Amino acid sequence: MLGDNSSSTTGSRSGGGPIRTTKPLKRGKACMNCRCKCDGNKPVCGPCRRHPKEDECEYSDGPGRSRTKALEEQVLRLEARLQELENPEATTPSVKLHDPYAQYHELQRLSRSPPIIIPPEPAPYAPLSPFSPTSTSSSLPSGSSGSSSHSPLRYLPSSSPFLGAEQEPSYLLIQNLLDKFLPHAAEFGFFLHAPTFRANALLSLPFNHPQRPSPALLSAVYLWGVHLGQSEALLLEENAFLIRAVQHTATDLLGSHPSRVLHTLQAQVLLAYYFFRTGRFLEAKCQTGAAISLALGAGFHKLRSTNIWPPTILGLAHDAPIYLDTPQSNLEEGERINAFWAVFVLHKIITAPGIVIDTPWPMEAKGYADGTPIVESSATVRSFLNGVDTVPLDPDSISLMVTKAAILFHRSAHLTGHWSPNMAQREFQAFASGFQTVNRLIDSFRSQLPPISTYRTNDPAIRTLILTHALTDAATIKLHGIFAYADSASKQHCLTSARSIIDCGNVPLQEVGYLNPIMGTLWMTACHVFIDEVSRQRMQASWPQSPTGEELTEEELMEYLRNGINALSLYSEDNVLTRYQLSKVQEAFNAI
Structure with a gap:
């Protein structure tokens, strides 16, 4: 029985037997499935009745969405989702629904099949922060500072508006950051000759050029400049500067910069003081430990020793040992001496076991630059503690x-x-x-x-x-x-x-x-x-x-x-x- 909008009649075919026809009572827009001229009859148009197709007739003026329209909308949604997944930083995340029974379903699934263990992907650098909820080794409570409730190393920003294509600020910003940091550099373990460092940092040469400071050192100094400068705009990007400093400090030794050992050591000291100042003791100890290992591995504790020691091997490359280069000037050797004592002071403040030290006592950089003789030494700290220090x-x-x-x-x-x-x-x-x-x-x-x-x-x-x-x-x-x-x-x-x-x-x-x-x-x-x-x-x-x-x-x-x-x-x-x-x-x- 048909509805109120249609009526049925019967007739006969030439071949005999009754036929049933449907008389449409309403004509509308063309069917979207027809490729030829459509008469608009409903529910099935003339062309579709003469040439039946798998898809039923669909009209855009129907009471609900047509199947074609629904498919088009689904395609648009899938394309938008694909764009969102490919460019997560440029799109607003979709609202995600939470399944309250997800854990139950997961337990059921695991009970039916053996577990598959997939090792996690290693993070570039994600140590625990004493202010993070998962830290267990810090004496500071997680809520002691609202600004440090999350470790910045858990979120790795890919870029910053203040970092260029080579992840280095503009020339004018570099000048500003150096001026913010260098007047206070000595308080945070900076042992290099400051005037020379500043001049080399401002050279119009690319990032990682051998005549400029290493990327690790520059990045650490930029970080300190941002931190001490207290500019609201720059402080918003402090995490990005921190990430770059940590990344370069962790990888610069693998590069070819001629001062990579000394400059990496300086960067580690600066980062240790940065973490110490910001209350992240675990990260401070990690950087301190790395600085100690590098200083001892490079033989900084045996500089100008009266004892005979074999050359220090830093590592192997192409089956040939790599040695710490001989200093080319009095100032360069003085920076190495001061580097050791900067690490030593940091070590005594944060951690501790003793070692035999022959490196002579530090002098001011000006003394090295002026050519003050560097004496040989033996058991430097032990002699001091025994009251027989001759200096x-x-x-x-x-x-x-x-x-x-x-x-x-x-x-x-x-x-x-x-x-x-x-x-x-x-x-x-x-x-x-x-x-x-x-x-x-x-x-x-x-x-x-x-x-x-x-x-x-x-x-x-x-x-x-x-x-x-x-x-x-x-x-x-x-x-x-x-x-x-x-x-x-x-x-x-x-x-x-x-x-x-x-x-x-x-x-x-x-x-x-x-x-x-x-x-x-x-x-x-x-x-x-x-x-x-x-x-x-x-x-x-x-x-x-x-x-x-x-x-x-x-x-x-x-x-x-x-x-x-x-x-x-x-x-x-x-x-x-x-x-x-x-x-x-x-x-x-x-x-x-």
């Missing part, structure tokens, strides 16, 4: 002063780490002897340091001198801190050293500029000395004996503590590590 402390050699201060700081921490109240008599005697030796070395070294107040605040050397004094005072706190509760002399040593760290020679810190990231740790150490003393005095307030005249009053202690918090606050604005240390000091301060 006097040159007040003009900032590099030498901070190196010796770092050694004393590490030695104090290492020695007190072996202390136990249950030591055997022989162990105690050895500890007591080492304690007295290190204590004398610290006092002797401190007496030779020039006062911070004798330097102008705009003198770049004052920043390293502040660090040197602070490391020396922190060495005293490390050495005497374990006895401060029971021994009044040790307590006074700690308080005096803590006051010195906080005072910083009474120079206005806001005029000094960037300081080494370890300063936050040293200020925090000093603040805890004052917090402990305030707590001790409050506990003893009801005791019958009165405090001696040598003790600081609680108000004086609180004043130093507030000054320490102010110093941490000043340097915490763009320093994740210092910001975290400030929060811990404030927590302890609020608890007393």
